[in-house]
Amino acid sequence: MFGSTRRAAMKRAVALAAAVLAASTACTPAAPEKPAASPGVEPSGTVEFWHFFTDREAKAIDTVIADFKAKFPKVDVVVKSGQDDTKMLQAIGAGKGPDVGLSYSTDAAGQLCDSGAWVDLKQYVDRDKVDVNQFPETVRNYTEFEGKRCAMPFLADTYGFYYNKKIFAEAGVAAPPKTLSELADVAKKLTKRKADGTIQRAGFLPLSGFYENVPSHFYPMVGAKWLTDDGKSAVGSDPAWQELLKWQKDLVDWFGYDKLEKFRASLGDEWSADNAFHKGQVAMMIDGEFRIAFLRDQAKDLQFGTAPLPVSDNQPDRYGAGYVTGNIMGVSKTAKNPEAAWALVRYLSTDTGAIVKLANLIKNVPTTTQALANPGDLATDAEFKIFIDMFQNPNSVHMPSTAIGPALEETMSEFMNKWQSGSAKDLSGGLRSVDQNIDKQLQLAG
Amino acid sequence: MATTTVGAPGTTPGAPPARPATTRRRRMRERLTVLSFMAPVLIGLALFLVYPLVASVYFSFTKFDLINVPEWVGLRNWRFLLEDPRVRTASINTLWLVVVMVPARMLGALGTGLLLTRFGRAAGLYRTLFYLPALAPPVAATLAFVFLFKPGTGPVNTLLAQFGIEGPLWFNSPEWAKPSLVLLALWGVGDLMIIFLAALLDVPKQLYEAAALDGANAWQQFRAVTLPAISPVLLFAAVTGVIQTLQYFTQAAVAASVASGQATTGGGISSTFGYPENSTFTYPLWLYVVGFRYGALGYANVLAVVLFLVAITVTAILLRRFRTFLGSEQ
Numbered sequence: 169m170f171g172s173t174r175r176a177a178m179k180r181a182v183a184l185a186a187a188v189l190a191a192s193t194a195c196t197p198a199a200p201e202k203p204a205a206s207p208g209v210e211p212s213g214t215v216e217f218w219h220f221f222t223d224r225e226a227k228a229i230d231t232v233i234a235d236f237k238a239k240f241p242k243v244d245v246v247v248k249s250g251q252d253d254t255k256m257l258q259a260i261g262a263g264k265g266p267d268v269g270l271s272y273s274t275d276a277a278g279q280l281c282d283s284g285a286w287v288d289l290k291q292y293v294d295r296d297k298v299d300v301n302q303f304p305e306t307v308r309n310y311t312e313f314e315g316k317r318c319a320m321p322f323l324a325d326t327y328g329f330y331y332n333k334k335i336f337a338e339a340g341v342a343a344p345p346k347t348l349s350e351l352a353d354v355a356k357k358l359t360k361r362k363a364d365g366t367i368q369r370a371g372f373l374p375l376s377g378f379y380e381n382v383p384s385h386f387y388p389m390v391g392a393k394w395l396t397d398d399g400k401s402a403v404g405s406d407p408a409w410q411e412l413l414k415w416q417k418d419l420v421d422w423f424g425y426d427k428l429e430k431f432r433a434s435l436g437d438e439w440s441a442d443n444a445f446h447k448g449q450v451a452m453m454i455d456g457e458f459r460i461a462f463l464r465d466q467a468k469d470l471q472f473g474t475a476p477l478p479v480s481d482n483q484p485d486r487y488g489a490g491y492v493t494g495n496i497m498g499v500s501k502t503a504k505n506p507e508a509a510w511a512l513v514r515y516l517s518t519d520t521g522a523i524v525k526l527a528n529l530i531k532n533v534p535t536t537t538q539a540l541a542n543p544g545d546l547a548t549d550a551e552f553k554i555f556i557d558m559f560q561n562p563n564s565v566h567m568p569s570t571a572i573g574p575a576l577e578e579t580m581s582e583f584m585n586k587w588q589s590g591s592a593k594d595l596s597g598g599l600r601s602v603d604q605n606i607d608k609q610l611q612l613a614g
Numbered sequence: 615m616a617t618t619t620v621g622a623p624g625t626t627p628g629a630p631p632a633r634p635a636t637t638r639r640r641r642m643r644e645r646l647t648v649l650s651f652m653a654p655v656l657i658g659l660a661l662f663l664v665y666p667l668v669a670s671v672y673f674s675f676t677k678f679d680l681i682n683v684p685e686w687v688g689l690r691n692w693r694f695l696l697e698d699p700r701v702r703t704a705s706i707n708t709l710w711l712v713v714v715m716v717p718a719r720m721l722g723a724l725g726t727g728l729l730l731t732r733f734g735r736a737a738g739l740y741r742t743l744f745y746l747p748a749l750a751p752p753v754a755a756t757l758a759f760v761f762l763f764k765p766g767t768g769p770v771n772t773l774l775a776q777f778g779i780e781g782p783l784w785f786n787s788p789e790w791a792k793p794s795l796v797l798l799a800l801w802g803v804g805d806l807m808i809i810f811l812a813a814l815l816d817v818p819k820q821l822y823e824a825a826a827l828d829g830a831n832a833w834q835q836f837r838a839v840t841l842p843a844i845s846p847v848l849l850f851a852a853v854t855g856v857i858q859t860l861q862y863f864t865q866a867a868v869a870a871s872v873a874s875g876q877a878t879t880g881g882g883i884s885s886t887f888g889y890p891e892n893s894t895f896t897y898p899l900w901l902y903v904v905g906f907r908y909g910a911l912g913y914a915n916v917l918a919v920v921l922f923l924v925a926i927t928v929t930a931i932l933l934r935r936f937r938t939f940l941g942s943e944q
Contacts, residue, residue: 254906261680279909283681377874377889429890433786434766437875501681575908578885582700585891589788605699612694612910613677 204291204507211511212242216504218251219270221530224465226250228529232522236515243508256500260285265500267509270322274310274493275384275577278569281313282613286498289317292510298518302536304559306492306566313569320517323532324494325456326555326564327385329478333471335369335451344452344475346487348389348415351452351478356422358451367423367431370444372452374419375428376584379438380455383580386412388491388565390480394576395568399610403580404603410595411480413587420588441466457555461531474554476561489563490555494535533559571613572606579605667922673915680911691913701917703892704900707792711862711896712928715796716855720848722803727810741811748804756868759798760785764873785873788893795894798865806851813847814840849936856928860921863898870894897921 221229226249233245248266253276259265271280280286293300300308303321311319331344339358345351351372358371375381387394392408395401403409420428435449436442444450445459446467454477463472479486497516499509515522518536524544527534533555534543540560546552558564570576583602586592649656674691676684695701726744733740747755763770763784771781782790821839830838841848870889887903888895901921905914 257680257909258906283679283909285681377876377886379876382885429786430765430783432875433764433783433873435875437872572908572910574885578903581885582888582892589891591891601699608694608697609908609910612690612913613908 204295204510207295209507210242211240211505211508213505213508214244214246215268215508215512216246216248216266217268217270217512218248218256218266220250220252220272222250224461225530228526231529232516232526235522235525236512239515240508240511243511245512257283257285260500260502263502265502267500267503267505268497268512269500270495270497271319272495273567273574274496275567275569276573277310277319277496278313278571279573280496280498281316281318281569282571284501286318287501287503287506289320289499289510289513292514293317296514298514302518302538304535304537304540306559306564307494307535310492310494310566310569311496319496319498320513321535322495322497322516323523323527323530324492324535324559325458326533326559327380327388327454327456327477327491327493328555328558329452329475330445330455330459331452331473331475332445332448333473335448336473344473345478347478347481347484349481352415352419352422355419355452359423365424365427367427369448370423370428370431370450372419373428373432373444373450374416374423374588375432376416376581376588378432379443379453382577383584384493384567384577385454385491386416388479388486388489388563389477391483391486391563391565395570399570401576401603401606401610403606404596404600408480409599411482413584413595413599416584417588425589443467445472446470457533457552458531460549460551472551474551476554476558486563488558489561489565490558492559492564492566494566495532570610572609575609576606579609670915670918670922673912674919676912678911678915679909684912687912691910691916694913695916695920700892700895700900701897703888704895704897707893707895708860708862708897710792711795712856712859714792715799715859715862716852718796719799719803719806719855720851722800723806723810723851726803726807727814730807730811731814741808744807745804747802748807750802752864753868755802756798756865757872759794759801760869760872763794763797785869785894786890788891791869791873791890791893795865795869798869806855809847809851810844813844817843845936849932852932852936853929856932857925860925860928861898862896863902866894866896866899 217233219226219229229249230247233247237243237245251266251269253271253273256265256269256271257280260269265285269286271277281288292298300317303311307321307324311317311321329344335358336342336344341354341357345354355371355374358369359367360369362368373379373381376383376386387409390408390412392412393402393406396405435444436447439462443462443466445453445455446463448470457474460474463470476488477490479489497513499506499513503509516526517523520536520538520542523534523536523539524542526532527539528544528546531546531552534540534546540556543556546556567577580602583592583598587595587598592598673684675686675688677687677690678684730737730741730744750758762768765771765781765783765786768784770784774781784790784794817840821843822835825835825839867887871886874886874889876886887899897917898921901914901917904917905911
């Protein structure tokens with residue numbers, strides 16, 4: 169009798185567990201994508217737009233959104249600033265995402281497209297006969313994933329080289345370095361040490377993790393590869409990575425890793441007026457074109473110049489190229505008003521007037537050929553012009569889109585931190601283990 | 615041989631037994647009454663503990679990205695756990711914090727509590743002063759703490775330099791980052807201190823008087839009177855401390871972000887997690903990155919299930935050890 173009671177209790181427990189499991193899967197959102205309306209239908213209703221900009225840049229967005237509302241009076245746009253990709257993905261998963269989302273980085277495109285968090289825009293692009301060839305090839309590549317166009321560009325960032333003209337003049341350096349060996353030489357020449365050997369001013373701070381010193385901004389200097397043709401990690405097999413990391417480690421060792429860390433710890437936050445380049449504590453650095461606006465706002469007296477990234481001594485013809493990334497936007501799978509959402513996405517990504525206005529207000533690179541040809545005041549800004557040219561350079565590169573999003577770069581970054589500190593001594597072995605780690609993560613996501 | 619028949623409670627001896635159906639109905643009513651009183655707790659437990667737990671176990675065997683229907687992948691996520699190098703780093707850091715931070719907080723709270731029991735008229739003022747840091751929100755407290763300890767510009771190293779001491783790099787040093795987090799935890803120990811203080815004030819004075827008459831010195835009084843009397847509070851502090859530290863997230867994330875000088879928005883903050891050199895990279899940070907940055911929620915659920923199992927096991931061991939400790943004292 170006890171046995172049968174226990175069996176009955178067991179059955180009830182199993183039934184309960186099965187019901188809970190069924191509920192677990194049933195709770196997962198899986199709304200089908202809505203079909204596009206017939207051509208010519210005027211968009212109307214409310215659109216929620218999430219972006220990551222804050223302060224000055226958020227005000228610029230508001231200005232252009234006001235223009236959009238004037239052009240589409242039946243559409244109201246609710247703008248939420250200061251959002252990030254993680255929050256957007258969670259909100260879409262919970263069915264409460266924005267109609268239109270703006271992502272910070274192109275490496276998120278794979279994740280957003282692969283998961284279906286952003287819908288395939290093909291039906292809208294085809295219906296409205298939007299010519300995607302108006303975007304340069306790099307932009308076309310980073311806004312789609314495995315042939316699926318789920319994103320449209322929203323300005324771009326190009327990473328190049330900044331130098332302090334006053335410090336250069338004082339040291340008798342005539343021009344910014346063009347090769348990695350020149351960069352190392354000038355960095356040493358411009359570095360000032362105190363009597364105790366600690367760093368007072370760094371010509372160039374080569375530590376990975378300092379401000380914008382991340383693998384993606386470094387690798388264009390040597391033309392390294394992230395992935396092989398069959399989509400596996402290439403960092404262990406591409407000798408360009410070894411060349412880059414050896415050069416970086418040599419420079420770190422010249423300064424002394426501990427001294428560099430101590431110096432770095434004394435510097436201000438990247439996004440504040442205390443930025444080390446603003447204050448002349450670092451004479452050269454790698455950064456995006458957006459730094460120009462920060463410098464003119466926060467360090468009005470600083471005389472700075474911009475230049476393409478220095479390149480490997482073995483590949484001088486690569487000079488002129490840089491790292492390109494872009495803000496991308498898409499229509500959420502859970503968009504309440506996809507038609508109006510597409511209208512907003514289309515306006516922000518293809519309306520030349522809106523793009524040029526935004527590019528000038530935020531000081532980012534425009535992303536259509538028309539806007540690039542006539543970028544307004546940006547064309548007459550000599551420092552900014554360098555970045556527009558780099559953006560259009562055929563050797564400029566962007567991070568490949570994968571389903572693991574930022575994991576590709578962050579895995580490499582982790583190794584670079586160990587390498588520069590000396591805790592990882594075997595370069596080729598370390599890079600091979602990065603390969604294995606990335607491949608396993610790709611497999612996990614696949 | 616005489617036979618005595620004992621009737622069921624509530625029945626008259628010699629009366630015919632109640633019909634089985636009536637008894638069953640009565641028992642059923644009693645059970646339903648009990649269940650209805652317990653229902654709020656049972657429903658709460660089912661919804662917020664059993665369901666997430668069972669769902670988490672299920673999701674750990676799936677490919678799940680929050681957007682699509684989970685896809686069964688068998689043991690793939692669990693196998694990755696054994697090959698994942700970052701989970702090892704994160705586990706070691708978390709273990710370090712559990713082993714150092716939990717006892718440090720308990721000792722700090724107990725020491726401060728003991729000190730406060732000695733104060734006379736100004737006791738209220740000192741209690742408030744020591745408790746105040748615990749009221750600061752964790753993000754704000756961490757921000758302030760990192761700036762105080764910022765090498766080169768922070769007041770702590772400036773003060774140390776006045777005495778000819780070269781301060782360490784604190785949150786910017788892989789060796790000092792975790793000890794700095796322990797200092798931060800000690801600074802905000804007021805929440806635990808208040809509980810210890812209440813327990814210490816509850817120890818009957820007569821016990822100390824009796825011990826003193828028996829010739830016990832201060833240490834012997836503490837060992838034989840205070841510790842056994844406050845042992846339930848010690849157990850509470852140990853269990854909750856271990857569970858909280860296993861879930862250590864906010865302070866590690868904020869300290870790394872601020873110390874790295876890359877406090878940024880947009881792309882998320884996980885690129886600075888662990889700075890410097892993964893020394894502050896804790897298990898929950900990795901769980902968050904895997905789940906919400908890399909979109910591998912199936913694997914994140916593996917990490918969550920393992921974390922739950924570890925927390926349960928450690929709690930069970932602590933309860934058992936403390937029971938032994940209590941038993942030996944009584």
